[in-house]
Amino acid sequence: MLRRLLAILLPLTFLLVAALVVPLGTAMAQRETQEVYVDRLSDAGRFASLSHTALRTGRTDALRAELERYQELYGIRVLVADPSGDVVAASQSGGTIAGLLDAPDARQAMTKARAGVRPEPPPVLWPWKDDPLVVAEPIGRDSELVGVVLLVSPADGLHSAILAGWAWLALLSLVPLAGLAAATWPLSRWALRPVHRLDGATAAIAHGDLSVRVDAAGGPPELRRLTGSFNAMVDAVESSSQRQRAFVSDASHQLRNPLTSLRMAVENLAPFLSGPEARSAHEDAVEETRAMHRTLNSLLAATRLESFGAAEPADLDSVLATRVPRWQALSTEYGITLRTRVPEGVRLLAPPGGLGSVLDEVMSNAMRLSGGTRVELRAEPDERVELHLADNGMGLSDEERESALRRFWRAPKHQNLEGTGLGLAICADLVRSAGGELRLEPGLPRPEGGGHGLDVVLALPAAPASSP
Numbered sequence: 001m002l003r004r005l006l007a008i009l010l011p012l013t014f015l016l017v018a019a020l021v022v023p024l025g026t027a028m029a030q031r032e033t034q035e036v037y038v039d040r041l042s043d044a045g046r047f048a049s050l051s052h053t054a055l056r057t058g059r060t061d062a063l064r065a066e067l068e069r070y071q072e073l074y075g076i077r078v079l080v081a082d083p084s085g086d087v088v089a090a091s092q093s094g095g096t097i098a099g100l101l102d103a104p105d106a107r108q109a110m111t112k113a114r115a116g117v118r119p120e121p122p123p124v125l126w127p128w129k130d131d132p133l134v135v136a137e138p139i140g141r142d143s144e145l146v147g148v149v150l151l152v153s154p155a156d157g158l159h160s161a162i163l164a165g166w167a168w169l170a171l172l173s174l175v176p177l178a179g180l181a182a183a184t185w186p187l188s189r190w191a192l193r194p195v196h197r198l199d200g201a202t203a204a205i206a207h208g209d210l211s212v213r214v215d216a217a218g219g220p221p222e223l224r225r226l227t228g229s230f231n232a233m234v235d236a237v238e239s240s241s242q243r244q245r246a247f248v249s250d251a252s253h254q255l256r257n258p259l260t261s262l263r264m265a266v267e268n269l270a271p272f273l274s275g276p277e278a279r280s281a282h283e284d285a286v287e288e289t290r291a292m293h294r295t296l297n298s299l300l301a302a303t304r305l306e307s308f309g310a311a312e313p314a315d316l317d318s319v320l321a322t323r324v325p326r327w328q329a330l331s332t333e334y335g336i337t338l339r340t341r342v343p344e345g346v347r348l349l350a351p352p353g354g355l356g357s358v359l360d361e362v363m364s365n366a367m368r369l370s371g372g373t374r375v376e377l378r379a380e381p382d383e384r385v386e387l388h389l390a391d392n393g394m395g396l397s398d399e400e401r402e403s404a405l406r407r408f409w410r411a412p413k414h415q416n417l418e419g420t421g422l423g424l425a426i427c428a429d430l431v432r433s434a435g436g437e438l439r440l441e442p443g444l445p446r447p448e449g450g451g452h453g454l455d456v457v458l459a460l461p462a463a464p465a466s467s468p
Helices: 002-057 061-074 095-101 106-114 156-206 221-267 276-306 316-334 355-369 398-403 423-433
Strands: 077-081 087-090 133-139 147-153 312-315 337-341 347-350 374-380 384-391 437-445 452-461
Touching: 002 061, 002 077, 002 087, 002 133, 002 147, 002 156, 061 077, 061 087, 106 133, 106 147, 156 221, 221 276, 312 316, 316 337, 316 347, 316 355, 347 452, 355 374, 355 384, 355 423, 355 452, 423 437, 423 452
Parallel strands: 337 374, 384 437
Antiparallel strands: 077 087, 077 147, 133 147, 312 347, 374 384, 384 452, 437 452
16 A cells, blocks of 8 residues: 555656646746847847948948857857848858858847837747747838848757756755655555555454454544544444354353253153143154254354454364364264365464364265265365265255354254254354355265265465475
8 A cells, every 4th residue: 555655646646747838848948048048139230230330331341250150159150131131241152152041040039120120029949949049120210220140059969058047947856755755665665554554454353353452542533533432443343243153152051950850841741641632742842952952062152152353363174183083983973984084284364263173064064964875074174174075875955055154953854853953154254254164065976876965165365384
């Protein structure tokens, strides 16, 4: 963000300095042009005075010699013409006179001067143009006009003076530009420091750490107020989350003892019942109390899992080393073949509460609910590590897979089996809190054909290798 802000502020700083320097450079070029024009106009006026006497007396030799010496000294060509436009005297002769008249604006200036009008001075002679400075001065006034002095001055010296002035101006402009650029860096860091702290805090909260707070010191007042509001919001969210977990935990604990007493009382009614209908109703009541007891246990487990903080890197080898023997024993109990295909050295970001708890829940569902004969666990490491726990059991339809991650949802074929419908939904929430995704896909082909089982995919971010 700091680089992006600097990329905006530095060009703006340059434009601000340029907005000051460009008008100053233009004014400097205009001033240099006017100074040279006034100097050339003074020379033209002096030649007009000399030419006035020479034209009246017809003695032009001295005038011609003066014009030649002027060109030798200054390199500026001059000619004197009578009212009809015929050249009377010039600093050079021959074809150079025609070349002098071919200079830009020379003939137009001559025409105006022969009409007794002094041409307008040029606004500025830009260095990138090769046009000379043309000055035309009438000799005499109005009805006494006896000729015209035309002076064509090269602009090389003027261009050099303008470029030198611009160079000094550019050097001087570097001082405020460097000062503004130097001030932009610390100013940007000062302004963005609260934003960086807020960004880090929101990232921590997104990973489940509600204990983080942002230091409100430093930065602009608006951002300090935003930081205070952010901390107040996190306080409210953390307090609300703690109250919700406390309510679920307290309610579950408070209901457990009465529910246990109720279950014992219902079971103790068995000797006093007679008839198949009464015994059937008694069995239903006992099963309902057991289901309620399992639901309370699931709510307590969910409360404990959701109380964990942020996700942490974990070695998949270490997690499986403590879990696979237990799963093998469980698979033997259910008559299911368990196979694992996991490469060594895989590290990933484990959900809050540990990856083992999530895998235990998913594996337990596969053993209890799939109705299959084979369960396979495999890992596909990449930028995201995908753990596939697939079975060849009854599976779920497309509609059922979309609903299976909702809390308390159970498939119709599992209604009479032990479970609450909370485990998979809680696992999905925990995986999401670690920046991953839990999704359900078709699993292994069924032994008898006619479809596939269920594949529970845990996609978790890969973690960097642990340092030796």
